Amino acid sequence: MNLIEKLHYLMKKNNIRNIAQLSRETNIPYTTLKSIFDGDVNDIRLSTSRKLCDFFKITLDELLDDNISINSTKNTDFRIASYNGVDVNGLDETDLKEIQEFVNFKRNMKNKKEQ
Numbered sequence: 001m002n003l004i005e006k007l008h009y010l011m012k013k014n015n016i017r018n019i020a021q022l023s024r025e026t027n028i029p030y031t032t033l034k035s036i037f038d039g040d041v042n043d044i045r046l047s048t049s050r051k052l053c054d055f056f057k058i059t060l061d062e063l064l065d066d067n068i069s070i071n072s073t074k075n076t077d078f079r080i081a082s083y084n085g086v087d088v089n090g091l092d093e094t095d096l097k098e099i100q101e102f103v104n105f106k107r108n109m110k111n112k113k114e115q
Contacts, residue, residue, distance in 0.1 A: 002066050003044070004037060009070065010056045026055045 001009070007022075016022050019037055023030040028051050035041045036048075053063050062070045091099075 001069060003064065004039065006063060006070055007037065007052070010058070014056065026051045028052070 010016075011022060016025065019033045020030055022028070023033050028048055032041075032048060036044055049060055049063055053060055056063075058070055062068050
């Protein structure tokens with residue numbers, strides 16, 4: 001799956017209707033996104049890639065590597081965790097759900113402290 005196909009898939013999955021909406025949601029200029037979708041850009045900037053990854057909650061590898069599929073049933077947070085040395089092998093979907101709930105809890109607690 002190439003970059004444009006991934007972006008179309010991610011937009012559909014996240015109920016993003018068009019490039020203009022994606023531009024507003026990510027703070028990436030419309031013209032930049034339009035150039036990417038039209039295939040006029042061979043290498044997108046790292047800053048643009050990071051904004052897309054942050055918005056869609058995927059890794060840079062998942063976005064930019066044509067050999068990595070992003071339509072996996074596993075949650076992205078666990079793929080990120082496994083890239084950072086957390087071993088999720090042997091865990092089933094229930095285990096992963098419980099871990100995700102804990103991650104969300106920790107994230108919410110951190111956000112409350114920052115307010």
